[in-house]
Amino acid sequence: xxxxxxxxxxxxxxxxxxxxxxxxxxxxxxxxxxxxxxxxxxxxxxxxxxxxxxxxxxxxxxxxxxxxxxxxxxxxxxxxxxxxxxxxxxxxxxxxxxxxxxxxxxxxxxxxxxxxxxxxxxxxxxxxxxxxxxxxxxxxxxxxxxxxxxxxxxxxxxxxxxxxxxxxxxxxxxxxxxxxxxxxxxxxxxxxxxxxxxxxxxxxxxxxxxxxxxxxxxxxxx
Numbered sequence: 001x002x003x004x005x006x007x008x009x010x011x012x013x014x015x016x017x018x019x020x021x022x023x024x025x026x027x028x029x030x031x032x033x034x035x036x037x038x039x040x041x042x043x044x045x046x047x048x049x050x051x052x053x054x055x056x057x058x059x060x061x062x063x064x065x066x067x068x069x070x071x072x073x074x075x076x077x078x079x080x081x082x083x084x085x086x087x088x089x090x091x092x093x094x095x096x097x098x099x100x101x102x103x104x105x106x107x108x109x110x111x112x113x114x115x116x117x118x119x120x121x122x123x124x125x126x127x128x129x130x131x132x133x134x135x136x137x138x139x140x141x142x143x144x145x146x147x148x149x150x151x152x153x154x155x156x157x158x159x160x161x162x163x164x165x166x167x168x169x170x171x172x173x174x175x176x177x178x179x180x181x182x183x184x185x186x187x188x189x190x191x192x193x194x195x196x197x198x199x200x201x202x203x204x205x206x207x208x209x210x211x212x213x214x215x216x217x218x219x220x221x222x
Contacts, residue, residue: 007041007043008034008042011027011030011031011034012031012034015031025050025055025056026043026046026047026049026050027046028056029042029045029046029049029050029056029059029081030042030043030045030046032080032081032084033045033046033077033081035080036076036077036080037072037077040072042072044072045070045071045072045073045077048070048071048072049067049070049073052066052070053066059081060081060084060085060118061085061118061120062081062082063082063120064078064079064081064082065078067081067082085117085118086118088117088118089114089115089117089118092110092113092114092117093114093115099134099135099136100134100135101132101133101134101135102127102129102133102134102135102169103133105205105215105217105218108169108205108207108215109207109213109215111127111135112125112127112169112171112207112209112213113209113213115138115171115209116171116172116173116209117209119173119175119209120175121143121144121175122143122144122172122173122174122175123140123142123143123144123172123173124140124141124142124143124151124170124171124172125138125139125140125141125170125171125172126138126139126141126156126159126160126168126169126170127168127169127170127171128159128160128163128165128167128168129165129166129167129168129169129204130165130166130167131166131167133167136163136164136165137163139159139163141155141156141159142155151188153188153191153192153194153195153196154195156168156170156192156195156196157192157195157196157198157199157201160196160199160201161199161201165201166201166202167201167202167203167204168196168201168202168203168204169203169204169205169206169207170189170192170203170205170206170207171206171207171208171209172185172206172207172208172209173208173209173210174208174209174210176210177210177211178210178211179208179209179210179211179212179213179214181208181214181216181219181221185206185208185216186216186221189203189206189216189221189222192206193222203222204217205217205222206222
C-alpha cells in the first residue's frame, strides 16, 4: 500500500460511517478525486480547486475546460467533476417525473430547483398544471446568456393552451446567483398574467432560481 492509499481508505471509510456532514468542502472534493486520480495525493488539488473557484458549489458548476486548467486535474478528472451537477439534476427530475402535485410553495421550489440548479445559461421554463395542481409538463421556452432571454407572453399562452392547462408557473434562473427580480421580470410576469387570464388560465407564480429559489408571489410582486 502506497503512502496515499491509507489516507484514501480512511476518507472513504469515514464517508461510509458518517456521510458528508463532517467533511469540509475541500475534503468532499478530495474524496471525489480519489476515484479518478490514482496513486496521487488529491488534497493539494482539492485546495487548488477551492482557491481557483472560491467555493465547493462553484467548483461543481464550473466549465470542465476551466477545471482541467488546474494543476493536477486533467481532462478525465475535470469531466468527472463536471458531470456531478447534471447527474444531480437528472436525479431530481427522475424523482418528480410521475406528475407530482405542486400544492405547496415548498414543493414548487424543489421542483423548480431541480430544473435549473447549476445551469450556466439563463433559461425560462413553463410548468403547466391541471385543476388538481398536478404537473402536466414542463417545457423550456427560451434560453439565452447571462444578459437575459427573450420570449413573449403570447408564446407562454400558446404553450399553456397546447397543454390544456388550467394553471401555469413560470421559472427562470439567474446564473449570477442573485434572485432579485428585474423590472423586466416583473413586467413580463404581469403581461403573462393578463394574457393567460384572457384564456381562463391562472398564472400561479413566477420563481427565480439563483443561490436560492425565490417566489415572486411570496415576495408580494404578483
